[in-house]
Amino acid sequence: MSIVANDLADMATRAESEIAAAADEAALDALRVRYVGRREGEITKALKTLPSLPAAERPAFGAAANAARERIESALERRGGELRASALERDIAGAAADLTLPPRRVRVGRYHPISRTIREITRIFAGMGFEAVEGPEVEWDYYNFEALNIPPGHPARDKFSTLWVNAEGSMEVALAATGTGGRAVAEPSRRQPMLLRTHTSPMQIRVMEQRRPPVRVVVPGRCYRFEATDATHESVFFQYEGLAIDEQLSMADLKGVLYSFARQIFGSERKVRFRPDYFPFTEPSAEIAFDCFVCDGSGTTNAGRCATCGGSGWIEAAGCGMVHPEALRRVGYDPSQVQGFAFGGGVERLAMLLTGTPDIRLFHQNDLRYLESV
Numbered sequence: 001m002s003i004v005a006n007d008l009a010d011m012a013t014r015a016e017s018e019i020a021a022a023a024d025e026a027a028l029d030a031l032r033v034r035y036v037g038r039r040e041g042e043i044t045k046a047l048k049t050l051p052s053l054p055a056a057e058r059p060a061f062g063a064a065a066n067a068a069r070e071r072i073e074s075a076l077e078r079r080g081g082e083l084r085a086s087a088l089e090r091d092i093a094g095a096a097a098d099l100t101l102p103p104r105r106v107r108v109g110r111y112h113p114i115s116r117t118i119r120e121i122t123r124i125f126a127g128m129g130f131e132a133v134e135g136p137e138v139e140w141d142y143y144n145f146e147a148l149n150i151p152p153g154h155p156a157r158d159k160f161s162t163l164w165v166n167a168e169g170s171m172e173v174a175l176a177a178t179g180t181g182g183r184a185v186a187e188p189s190r191r192q193p194m195l196l197r198t199h200t201s202p203m204q205i206r207v208m209e210q211r212r213p214p215v216r217v218v219v220p221g222r223c224y225r226f227e228a229t230d231a232t233h234e235s236v237f238f239q240y241e242g243l244a245i246d247e248q249l250s251m252a253d254l255k256g257v258l259y260s261f262a263r264q265i266f267g268s269e270r271k272v273r274f275r276p277d278y279f280p281f282t283e284p285s286a287e288i289a290f291d292c293f294v295c296d297g298s299g300t301t302n303a304g305r306c307a308t309c310g311g312s313g314w315i316e317a318a319g320c321g322m323v324h325p326e327a328l329r330r331v332g333y334d335p336s337q338v339q340g341f342a343f344g345g346g347v348e349r350l351a352m353l354l355t356g357t358p359d360i361r362l363f364h365q366n367d368l369r370y371l372e373s374v
């Protein structure tokens, strides 16, 4: 090997130790420029002397220069890898050690007050033997009205401001799906309109069509009415329906079940009012109410007439009564063998009482500041 070639090898050795000692990426870059930079790098400068060498020495010199460049470049690459790895470790170690950073907020999900109330309602009725079931929100006129003794033109229809659905195309399919297990049941007329159910009472009929007594169900679910909203009314709201059919049920059982429910959900404080009412599908019928928690039943607050109960001092909680014999006959039950009671109430009314919410609209505005506070 010529002396010049030896010089190149020495230079590569020197470069290797400098590179191995480079403290950071900037120092490494400076060494890269100095040794293998394309214009002023040591290797480039050495190669520029090539033409002045004797022809016999040129191949060996060229080979030595290339070998030196390869050693330097692989040293650069190795050190570059080391520096990146330790920078990463430093970052990780630094982050783990910085206990002063505020933690990320963990948002834990929770039940909406309406869902909570439904769960509470179904839990209490489960304790009295009622199974929770659900039914369709888009309903036939037949189940929502006709089978409940509310034929077209009946004045009770005025109470239920109904949202109608134009479902011409889907009618036949849906009718075919309302199977009744071969029992004698009035067929819904094929020209029936559909609607958004105005109450959960259609499920009284649907459940009785599908089951034989004894029946005990509670049916929570969404209902719809075409109505202006105020502190206690929404056009989309929830009801819970109860239905019990057996051989020996009376009005006393109905009263006992609803009193027990009121006490379990509100404690013994709340006053309960039970008085006659009218529904086409129950006979006799009654209405149950609780005293208003805002004005404590007085009907007035400091601001004047109580907005929550409308000044009456009472919040109507549910309609109820003994299932009408006509409804029993319609589903193939024999009213001389079985009787039963039904009740239906607003879930939001109970949720308002339970959470002290003065306005039903607060439940549906999806304002987390409110929903997380109750």
Ligand code: PHE
Binding pocket: 198, 199, 200, 201, 279, 282, 318, 319, 320, 321, 342, 343, 344, 345
């Ligand atoms: N469905 C009736 C309503 O919404 C309430 C009710 C249910 C009454 C069951 C009697 C029996 O007004």
